[in-house]
Amino acid sequence: MELFDNLALGFSVALSLQNIFYCFVGALLGTLIGVLPGLGPVATIAMLLPLTFGLPPVSALIMLAGIYYGAQYGGSTTAILINLPGESSSVVTAIDGHQMARKGRAGAALATAALGSFFAGSVATLLLALFAPPLANLALQFGPPEYFSLMVLGLIASVTLASGSVVKAIAMIVLGLILGLSGQDIYTGTPRFTFDLPELSDGFDFVALAMGMFGISEIIRNLEDEHQRSLVAAKVKSLMLTKEEFKRIIAPVLRGTALGSFLGILPGGGAMLSSFASYSIEKKLSRHPQEFGRGAIEGVAGPESANNAGAQTSFIPMLTLGIPSNPVMALMIGALIIQGITPGPNVVTEKPDLFWGVIASMWVGNFMLVLLNLPLIGMWVKLLTVPYHVMFPAIIAFCCIGVYSVNNNVFDVYTMALFGLLGYALVKLDCEPAPLLLGFVIGPMLEEYLRRAMLISRGDPTVFVTRPISAVLLLLALAALVVVLLPAVQKGREEAFKE
Amino acid sequence: MFRFIASAACALSLLAALPHPLAAAQNYPSRAVTVIVPFAAGGPTDAAGRIIARAMQGLSGEPFVVENVAGAGSTIGAAKVAHTQPDGYTLLLATSSAMVVAPHLYAKIAYDGFRSFAPIGLITEAPFILLVPANSRFDSYDALVAYARAHPGQLNYGTPGLGTVQHLGLERLLEASGVKATHVPYKGTAPSLIGFLGGEVDFIVETPNAAMPMIKGDRARPLAVTGPARLPALPDVPTVADLGVKGADMRSWFALMAPRDTPAPVLATLRSMLERSLADPANVKALREAGFEVATMDLPSLQKMMEQEYGQFGQIIKAQNLVIR
Amino acid sequence: MKTIINSRDVLSGLLFIALGLLFGWQTQELPMGTAVRMGPGYFPLLLSALLGLLGLIILINGLRFPGEMPSGIAWRALLIITGALVFFGFGVRPLGFLPALGVSVFVSALASRLFTFRTALLNTAVMVVFAWAVFIKGLGLPLPLLGPWLGGY
Incomplete structure (x- = not known):
C-alpha cells in the first residue's frame, strides 16, 4: 500500500541515529525551558528556534518537532504543578490538574497528560498521513458564518469551566470578551479600549494577562496563610495511575482525541477551542460532575488529549495550504522556510522525503516525549516539596523574564502586575479566572467573524441559518445553552423555595 | 535627495565640532550592535533580519544581536530606534509600511517616518501578484475590471489589514482602473490567504513568496504583476503597465536603517558591510530560501523611491479618509 | 463573619457595574453603526451594557442571600x-x-x-x-x- 511505502520512507529519514539524538535533545530542551513558569510554548519555541538553524533540514525539522512537543508538555507541567498556564489550552489543564497536585496526585496528573497526549498525537498523526488533503478542503468549507457559530458554541460551553456561580462565570466571560476587544478595530482601524497607549494598539498580551490573573494572584493568595510549608498539602502518593484512574481516563482520552482531531484542522481558531470543548463535554457526561474543579482526572485526560490531537492536525492547513493557523504554527513555518522548504500543496509531491519525514518525526517526537517525561515526573513532583517561600520569588522572576522577552517591552510586565491585582480581587470575590481568559481569546474572533460575515453577505443576517454547517452549530449552541442553564435555573428555584 | 545631503552635512558638522564621537566612529563597531526587527520572532521577516545580522557579525567581528520589538504595525520598534542614541549600535530592519505608510496612517506617531532614519541600504524588494481563486470566472485582469465596472462595489478583495501596503496599493490600482470593490480586511497575511482560498473574497494581491505555492498548487490564478517588469517565474502574466494601467505599481520592500543623526563614517562602515553581505552568494541563497530576492539600490534611488511612495500613500490615505486617530 | 447580605456578591456586583460603566464610557466616541453594518463601537457597548446588567443581577442576589465577607486579604x-x-x-x-x-x-x-x-x-x-x-x-x-x-x- 502506498501509505506504508510513504511512512517507511518517512521513518527511514527520521530514524537515523543522528536524528533520534536531535529529537531527544529537542524534546529535552523544550521540556526544560517550557516548564519554567512564565515561558509559554510560543516564547519557548521562539527562544529555541535559532538552535536548529545550523542543522541540515531533516535534522532541524526533527529537532523542532521535539522542541514543539516538549514545549507543549512543559507548559502543561507548569499548569498542573503551580497553576500557571502559558497558553489558552493549558488554562483548562490547570483547573483540575492543579487541584490533583494539591491532593498529592501531581504524578498521576502528569502521567495522564503524557499518556493522553501520546495516544492523541499518534492517532492524529495517522489521520494526517492518511487524509491531509481532503481534510484541508473540508476546513476551507468553514467561512465567517461557520466560525461565528462555532465561537458562539465555544462561548456557551466555557460557562462550564467555572464550578461556582453561573452568573458570575458569565460576567467573567463578558469581561474577558471586552478585554479581548482592546486594540485597533480591524475594520476601521479605530483604537478601542486603548486608553491612548500605543502599546495597546494590538491589545493586551495573552501571556501577560494569564500570568497576572493566574500566576501572580495565586502567589498573593498563597501568601495569605503560610502555615502550609509547601504547595502540596497532602502527602505525595504513588506517581503512577491507579487501575481505577486508568479506567476513568480511557473514554475521555478517546473523546478528546476525536474532538481535537476535528477542531484542529480548522485554521481559524479551532485548535484553541478543542481543549475546553473537551472539558465541557467531560463535565457534562461525567457521573460525578461535582468532582470537576476539585481534581477530576477526566478534566486533565480529555483536554490534554484534545489539545495534542488538535496541535497535530493543525499541521494539516500548514502542510497542505502553507498557511499557519496559530502563532506556534507561524513559528514552525518560519523554521521550515529557513530550511528552504516552503510549505504548500506541492511539498508532498516535490519533496516526499521531507513531507513524510516531518510526519514521521512528529510521531517520533511524541514518543520521545513519553520516554523522556515518565521518568522526569518524579523529579517534577519533588519540586513541589520545595518550601513555598523559597519557590515563589523564583516564579515571579521567571514570569518577569517570560513576559518581557516576548515583545521586549516593559509594558507587558506592568500589564501582568495590573492583572495580578485584578485577578486577586476577583478571586477574593469568588469569581474564577478561567472563563475570563477564554472570553478574552474568543472575543475578538467572535466579533471579527460576525462582522466579516455581515460584510460579505452585505448585511443579510440569514447567512447564519441558511448555511447548513452554521445552522447545525447554532442548534448545538442552543442545546448547550439549555444544558448549561438548566442546573442553574433548578438550583435557583430550590434556593427560592428555601426562603 | 536634498534632505539626505542636508542630514549628512549636518552629521558631519556635528562631528567636526565634537572630536570624541569621531574617534569612537573610527573604531566602530567596538561592541555588540542591536538590530531591531519590528516583528515577533519566527516569521519570514525575522528570518531575513537574522540572516543579515549573522552576515554582518561575520564581517565586523562584533556580535549583531536581533531584538524583536513587535506591535502597532511595526511602529513601536521603529519609534524605539528613532529615539535611541544615533551611534550605530541600534539599527532597524525597516519595512515600507513603517517608513512611508505609518506617518500618514497614524495621527499619533512617535517618529517622522523615513525622515527619522538614515538608510544603510535596501535589502529586498518584490512586486505583488494579483490573484483570483483557481475556479474564478475571471481569466484576465480586463475581465475582472469589466465586471467590476458593471457591478460597482460587488466584488470583494481581501487584505492583511487596514492600511497595509496590500490594501493601499490595491485601492490605488482600482482607482487607476476606474472601478470600485469592497474591502474585506483580515488580521494578518495568513488569515487573508485562508479567506481567499475559502472563496470569501474575489481577489487579493500577494508577494511572490506567498503567491507562488498557491499558483503551483493550482489553487490560485495570477492575473497581473504590479512591478515594472514581468516575473521570470511567470512570463505569461502581464504587468499592470502592460494592461494599460499607469502609475499603479506597488511593491513590498525592506531596508536596513540607522537613526537619522548617525555619524557618516559609521554609516559608511555599515553600508560597506551590508553591501558585502548582500554580495555573498551564501546570504543571497539563505534569503531566497526565506522567500526574499536580494535587491540593491544606490542611496539616491532608494531615497527617491521612499519620497515617491511617501507622497503616493499619503494621497490614498487622505482620499480614502483612513487616518487612525 | 456572617452577615445578612452576601458581601462577596455585593462587592463583585459593584465591581462589574463599575467596569461596565468604565468600558461603556470608553466606547462613547466610537461610531456605533447598526446591527447590520456594525461600527467599531457596537460590540463594545453591547458587552459593556451586558457586564453592567450582570453586575446588577449579582448585586441584587447578594442583597437577598446571606454570605461571608472576604477575609484575610494579604x-x-x-x-x-x-x-x-x-x-x-x-x-x-x-x-x-x-x-x-x-x-x-x-x-x-x-x-x-x-x-x-x-x-x-x-x-x-x-x-x-x-x-x-x-x-x-x-x-x-x-x-x-x-x-x-x-x-x-
Whole structure:
C-alpha cells in the first residue's frame, strides 16, 4: 500500500541515529525551558528556534518537532504543578490538574497528560498521513458564518469551566470578551479600549494577562496563610495511575482525541477551542460532575488529549495550504522556510522525503516525549516539596523574564502586575479566572467573524441559518445553552423555595 | 535627495565640532550592535533580519544581536530606534509600511517616518501578484475590471489589514482602473490567504513568496504583476503597465536603517558591510530560501523611491479618509 | 463573619457595574453603526451594557442571600509583589537585566512572613546566576546585563 511505502520512507529519514539524538535533545530542551513558569510554548519555541538553524533540514525539522512537543508538555507541567498556564489550552489543564497536585496526585496528573497526549498525537498523526488533503478542503468549507457559530458554541460551553456561580462565570466571560476587544478595530482601524497607549494598539498580551490573573494572584493568595510549608498539602502518593484512574481516563482520552482531531484542522481558531470543548463535554457526561474543579482526572485526560490531537492536525492547513493557523504554527513555518522548504500543496509531491519525514518525526517526537517525561515526573513532583517561600520569588522572576522577552517591552510586565491585582480581587470575590481568559481569546474572533460575515453577505443576517454547517452549530449552541442553564435555573428555584 | 545631503552635512558638522564621537566612529563597531526587527520572532521577516545580522557579525567581528520589538504595525520598534542614541549600535530592519505608510496612517506617531532614519541600504524588494481563486470566472485582469465596472462595489478583495501596503496599493490600482470593490480586511497575511482560498473574497494581491505555492498548487490564478517588469517565474502574466494601467505599481520592500543623526563614517562602515553581505552568494541563497530576492539600490534611488511612495500613500490615505486617530 | 447580605456578591456586583460603566464610557466616541453594518463601537457597548446588567443581577442576589465577607486579604504580599514587578519593569532598561531581576527577587521574598535574610540572598544569587547561564549564555536573549545607570550601555 502506498501509505506504508510513504511512512517507511518517512521513518527511514527520521530514524537515523543522528536524528533520534536531535529529537531527544529537542524534546529535552523544550521540556526544560517550557516548564519554567512564565515561558509559554510560543516564547519557548521562539527562544529555541535559532538552535536548529545550523542543522541540515531533516535534522532541524526533527529537532523542532521535539522542541514543539516538549514545549507543549512543559507548559502543561507548569499548569498542573503551580497553576500557571502559558497558553489558552493549558488554562483548562490547570483547573483540575492543579487541584490533583494539591491532593498529592501531581504524578498521576502528569502521567495522564503524557499518556493522553501520546495516544492523541499518534492517532492524529495517522489521520494526517492518511487524509491531509481532503481534510484541508473540508476546513476551507468553514467561512465567517461557520466560525461565528462555532465561537458562539465555544462561548456557551466555557460557562462550564467555572464550578461556582453561573452568573458570575458569565460576567467573567463578558469581561474577558471586552478585554479581548482592546486594540485597533480591524475594520476601521479605530483604537478601542486603548486608553491612548500605543502599546495597546494590538491589545493586551495573552501571556501577560494569564500570568497576572493566574500566576501572580495565586502567589498573593498563597501568601495569605503560610502555615502550609509547601504547595502540596497532602502527602505525595504513588506517581503512577491507579487501575481505577486508568479506567476513568480511557473514554475521555478517546473523546478528546476525536474532538481535537476535528477542531484542529480548522485554521481559524479551532485548535484553541478543542481543549475546553473537551472539558465541557467531560463535565457534562461525567457521573460525578461535582468532582470537576476539585481534581477530576477526566478534566486533565480529555483536554490534554484534545489539545495534542488538535496541535497535530493543525499541521494539516500548514502542510497542505502553507498557511499557519496559530502563532506556534507561524513559528514552525518560519523554521521550515529557513530550511528552504516552503510549505504548500506541492511539498508532498516535490519533496516526499521531507513531507513524510516531518510526519514521521512528529510521531517520533511524541514518543520521545513519553520516554523522556515518565521518568522526569518524579523529579517534577519533588519540586513541589520545595518550601513555598523559597519557590515563589523564583516564579515571579521567571514570569518577569517570560513576559518581557516576548515583545521586549516593559509594558507587558506592568500589564501582568495590573492583572495580578485584578485577578486577586476577583478571586477574593469568588469569581474564577478561567472563563475570563477564554472570553478574552474568543472575543475578538467572535466579533471579527460576525462582522466579516455581515460584510460579505452585505448585511443579510440569514447567512447564519441558511448555511447548513452554521445552522447545525447554532442548534448545538442552543442545546448547550439549555444544558448549561438548566442546573442553574433548578438550583435557583430550590434556593427560592428555601426562603 | 536634498534632505539626505542636508542630514549628512549636518552629521558631519556635528562631528567636526565634537572630536570624541569621531574617534569612537573610527573604531566602530567596538561592541555588540542591536538590530531591531519590528516583528515577533519566527516569521519570514525575522528570518531575513537574522540572516543579515549573522552576515554582518561575520564581517565586523562584533556580535549583531536581533531584538524583536513587535506591535502597532511595526511602529513601536521603529519609534524605539528613532529615539535611541544615533551611534550605530541600534539599527532597524525597516519595512515600507513603517517608513512611508505609518506617518500618514497614524495621527499619533512617535517618529517622522523615513525622515527619522538614515538608510544603510535596501535589502529586498518584490512586486505583488494579483490573484483570483483557481475556479474564478475571471481569466484576465480586463475581465475582472469589466465586471467590476458593471457591478460597482460587488466584488470583494481581501487584505492583511487596514492600511497595509496590500490594501493601499490595491485601492490605488482600482482607482487607476476606474472601478470600485469592497474591502474585506483580515488580521494578518495568513488569515487573508485562508479567506481567499475559502472563496470569501474575489481577489487579493500577494508577494511572490506567498503567491507562488498557491499558483503551483493550482489553487490560485495570477492575473497581473504590479512591478515594472514581468516575473521570470511567470512570463505569461502581464504587468499592470502592460494592461494599460499607469502609475499603479506597488511593491513590498525592506531596508536596513540607522537613526537619522548617525555619524557618516559609521554609516559608511555599515553600508560597506551590508553591501558585502548582500554580495555573498551564501546570504543571497539563505534569503531566497526565506522567500526574499536580494535587491540593491544606490542611496539616491532608494531615497527617491521612499519620497515617491511617501507622497503616493499619503494621497490614498487622505482620499480614502483612513487616518487612525 | 456572617452577615445578612452576601458581601462577596455585593462587592463583585459593584465591581462589574463599575467596569461596565468604565468600558461603556470608553466606547462613547466610537461610531456605533447598526446591527447590520456594525461600527467599531457596537460590540463594545453591547458587552459593556451586558457586564453592567450582570453586575446588577449579582448585586441584587447578594442583597437577598446571606454570605461571608472576604477575609484575610494579604495586603503586605499584594503591595510588595506588585512593587517587585513594577520595579523590574522600571529597572530592566536603565539598570540592566540582572540587577533588576536580582532586586525583584529579593524584594518579592520580603512578601513572605517566613522571610529570612540568608535564604532570600541565596535565592537571589541562585536566580541571577541561573538566569544569566540559561537566558544570556544558553539562549542568547538580547537582554543588557548592566544598564547605562550602572556603567553598561
